[in-house]
Amino acid sequence: MNKAESGSLELGLQERGWRPAGNLDEAELVILNTCSVRATAEERVWGRLGFFKAQKARAARRGRRLRVVLLGCMGERLKAQLLAQAPHVDVLAGTFQKHLLLEALEEEPRAEGDAGPSAGRPTALSLTGREPYRFAARHSPGQPGEFRVFLPIMHGCDNFCAYCIVPYVRGPEVSRDPRSILEELAQLKAAGVREITLLGQNVNSYRHGELDFPGLLERLLPELPQFPEPTWLRFLTSHPKDLSPRLVALLARGGALCRQLHLPVQHGSDRVLQAMGRGYTRGAYLSLAEGLRKEVPELVLTTDILIGFPGETEEDFRLTLELMEQVQFDDAFTYRYNPREGTRAYLLADDVPGEVKQERLSEVIRLQRRISSRRRLERLSRLVPVLVEAPSKRGGDLLARTEGDETVVFPGPPELIGHFTQVRLRELSGHTFRGEKSA
Ligand code: SF4
Incomplete structure (x- = not known):
């Protein structure tokens, strides 16, 4: 779900003129879309917040502004703790008001060389109110090759x-x-x-x-x-x-x-x-x-x-x-x-x-x-349809998925990527099938 919601956000950002930064030194905005299902997922985000605090201070020293947004389930569950312990977060958005995020980002101009009014002060904006959940209209950024x-x-x-x-x-x-x-x-x-x-x-x-x-x-x-x-x-x-x-x-x-x-x-x-x-x-x-x-x-x-x-x-x-x-x-x-x-x-x-x-x-x-x-x-030697996904890490091979979402690797031309083909399952290596494209 987080992946789909991140996709929808990416689309919205693109529509408003944002572009992916080549590296962190060029970035004006970092968005952490978070998950609270397991403690380890939250611990990783706390680690990332520490890292971006340092990056934000570094950017400010160079006269640049880097805004940090924390979004999703952690924003919902740990609102008070985040407001108290992570004041370098510029926007805190929970589950129910994240549709307000794009507009909120536009409110302050992205001026070059501007360390920004929120630098060094408590979390600027909290979008953590409760209201009925809204589905975005689109969830896939529609990149070429995204099938x-x-x-x-x-x-x-x-x-x-x-x-x-x-x-x-x-x-x-x-x-x-x-x-x-x-x-x-x-x-x-x-x-x-x-x-x-x-x-x-x-x-x-x-x-x-x-x-x-x-x-x-x-x-x-x-x-x-x-x-x-x-x-x-x-x-x-x-x-x-x-x-x-x-x-x-x-x-x-x-x-x-x-x-x-x-x-x-x-x-x-x-x-x-x-x-x-x-x-x-x-x-x-x-x-x-x-x-x-x-x-x-x-x-x-x-x-x-x-x-x-x-x-x-x-x-x-x-x-x-x-x-x-x-x-x-x-x-x-x-x-x-x-x-x-x-x-x-x-x-x-x-x-x-x-x-x-x-x-x-x-x-x-x-x-x-x-x-x-x-x-x-038990399924070896069967001929199965697969959707070819990408080149495999092994040179010359392709990576594909079966109807059951299992991985198959087989030799084939890159033109097959994004298309269906028939593959005979020949061997099993760990959980991955090795196959052979049918003639
Ligand atoms: S409470 Fe959690 S584990 Fe239970 S059905 Fe809902 S999402 Fe699944």
């Missing part, structure tokens, strides 16, 4: 999982007007994009009036050109509680809708799932996964797994390993629990020792690697 793009369709989350900060910083679920989605889709089609990923914190919970997510897909799919080349459609991230039979049927139909689904399970123990407030049981998730495997045999199914939630016992952990074996995820994003202030779980004792969390996480990663390799090896 894989994100298209936000819903924003926010009403689920309040015990460990998660997202509902507090992103606010309640808001679904985008389908007319605005179709307008952006038309622009993307005109720009010749080949792959669109519909985005939302709970993308399949989309609901605009009577229109639900499968209904939206049914409206979008006929709009996607399939000749002379297809346009692929994906969506991210789905919540198990809203995975409807209609959505499964659409995935089974294939065509432009990629048979790929990221469906976070988070844990394999009912006790932990309940404490997390995930809204489903282990059994319910397993029956969803079983249905998906039966209805959509080609599906690439991936997940998120959170290890070390407060109170997680060895038995809870073993249940997670068993669930992974049962479902046979194609891949998993695995991470260890990290208390986030302001969440419900923050009030619980973080009682799984760090080294136990790490051991369990390592075991989960090892298991997933084995499963991922096994599932990929």
Whole structure:
């Protein structure tokens, strides 16, 4: 989501005459678009703020002005702390008023040699008020060669999982007007994009009036050109509680809708799932996964797994390993629990020792690697369509993506970049397929 929102901001800046700086010495403006999901992401931003404080002082000594903007979830969550500890930030913008940022940047002229009225004084402007979230009209800067793009369709989350900060910083679920989605889709089609990923914190919970997510897909799919080349459609991230039979049927139909689904399970123990407030049981998730495997045999199914939630016992952990074996995820994003202030779980004792969390996480990663390799090896020798993305780091080879968003490297001419082709999967190296273009 941050990437799409940064894209929209980049477009707005370009429309107002801003251009990317060649290097920091030329820059007049630095924007940090931040994420609060994990503590490590915030720690990195604090580090960057320290760096830009020094850069700003250096620019001022040379008679130049460098403005620093902090945008996004950290601006929402840590407003008071940032105002107190980072007065060199010129504009602080949260989630709900970032649409005011572009105008705010225009308010003070960008005079050459002007150290600026905000140099050395507290944060000049705070755009952190609460108002309904607004979707930008466009999210892709439309650079030449940009053929894989994100298209936000819903924003926010009403689920309040015990460990998660997202509902507090992103606010309640808001679904985008389908007319605005179709307008952006038309622009993307005109720009010749080949792959669109519909985005939302709970993308399949989309609901605009009577229109639900499968209904939206049914409206979008006929709009996607399939000749002379297809346009692929994906969506991210789905919540198990809203995975409807209609959505499964659409995935089974294939065509432009990629048979790929990221469906976070988070844990394999009912006790932990309940404490997390995930809204489903282990059994319910397993029956969803079983249905998906039966209805959509080609599906690439991936997940998120959170290890070390407060109170997680060895038995809870073993249940997670068993669930992974049962479902046979194609891949998993695995991470260890990290208390986030302001969440419900923050009030619980973080009682799984760090080294136990790490051991369990390592075991989960090892298991997933084995499963991922096994599932990929089963597909060797198949002929699959791929979208060619870029030259590979290995000279002469191309990097491409399968329908399941897996990486394939194969020898081929650079003219194929941005186009679909058929590749036979020949070998597996780590998680990457090596292939051969079909004649
Ligand atoms: S569904 Fe749960 S984990 Fe996902 S964004 Fe909402 S609160 Fe966070």
